[in-house]
Amino acid sequence: DVKVTQSSRYLVKRTGEKVFLECVQDMDHENMFWYRQDPGLGLRLIYFSYDVKMKEKGDIPEGYSVSREKKERFSLILESASTNQTSMYLCASTLVGDRGDSPLHFGNGTRLTVT
Amino acid sequence: QKEVEQNSGPLSVPEGAIASLNCTYSDRVSQSFFWYRQYSGKSPELIMSIYSNGDKEDGRFTAQLNKASQYVSLLIRDSQPSDSATYLCAVGFQKLVFGTGTRLLVSP
Numbered sequence: 662d663v664k665v666t667q668s669s670r671y672l673v674k675r676t677g678e679k680v681f682l683e684c685v686q687d688m689d690h691e692n693m694f695w696y697r698q699d700p701g702l703g704l705r706l707i708y709f710s711y712d713v714k715m716k717e718k719g720d721i722p723e724g725y726s727v728s729r730e731k732k733e734r735f736s737l738i739l740e741s742a743s744t745n746q747t748s749m750y751l752c753a754s755t756l757v758g759d760r761g762d763s764p765l766h767f768g769n770g771t772r773l774t775v776t
Numbered sequence: 777q778k779e780v781e782q783n784s785g786p787l788s789v790p791e792g793a794i795a796s797l798n799c800t801y802s803d804r805v806s807q808s809f810f811w812y813r814q815y816s817g818k819s820p821e822l823i824m825s826i827y828s829n830g831d832k833e834d835g836r837f838t839a840q841l842n843k844a845s846q847y848v849s850l851l852i853r854d855s856q857p858s859d860s861a862t863y864l865c866a867v868g869f870q871k872l873v874f875g876t877g878t879r880l881l882v883s884p
Contacts, residue, residue: 694871696874701784701876702876703864703874703875703876703877704820704864704874706871709871719871751819751820764810764822764825765810765820765822765866765872766822767819767820767821768819769818769819770818770819
């Protein structure tokens with residue numbers, strides 16, 4: 662089974678802090694994604710990566726950056742946390758299928774609270 | 777803006793009934809369609825995937841795709857209280873777009 666591991670289940674940070682959310686997958690997947698999920702807004706894509714050192718902006722990249730130095734690890738960085746970044750953060754990975762149709766495998770999520 | 781629309785619910789069905797969940801999407805070139813189940817406080821888990829027009833069955837679950845109508849549905853037969861969750865429709869090609877989900881409540 663694919664395993665996607667997020668380093669923290671719950672995090673509480675103060676406004677202005679730099680926050681790192683880590684994600685590791687163990688199935689040699691090329692693609693990795695960071696989503697946030699908020700009530701009524703669903704899952705929204707923040708950033709994704711198709712390969713090591715490659716990154717692309719998703720739908721809501723403002724206030725975030727990412728790092729992918731190794732294939733198995735994809736980090737989400739909040740440069741200066743703000744209260745509107747309080748959310749559930751979900752990491753996901755997938756293979757590159759012939760039709761790009763491999764499903765996403767999600768980590769357990771990190772519930773971040775910024776006070 | 778690519779959109780995926782779902783009725784937020786809740787959809788309430790009695791135990792043993794068929795639950796029908798629906799999803800429409802705006803991007804005609806979409807090739808991949810997925811249904812995820814999400815329990816409260818948990819991450820989404822894949823239930824079904826479908827890529828071609830028609831029906832695809834897996835146990836109590838049937839996914840239906842109609843690309844001409846830009847419509848995908850999920851039928852759950854013999855619904856169980858453990859099926860109570862939010863069901864997310866996801867559409868796209870590698871970079872998926874998710875609907876906001878339909879909450880299903882199955883009463884004993």
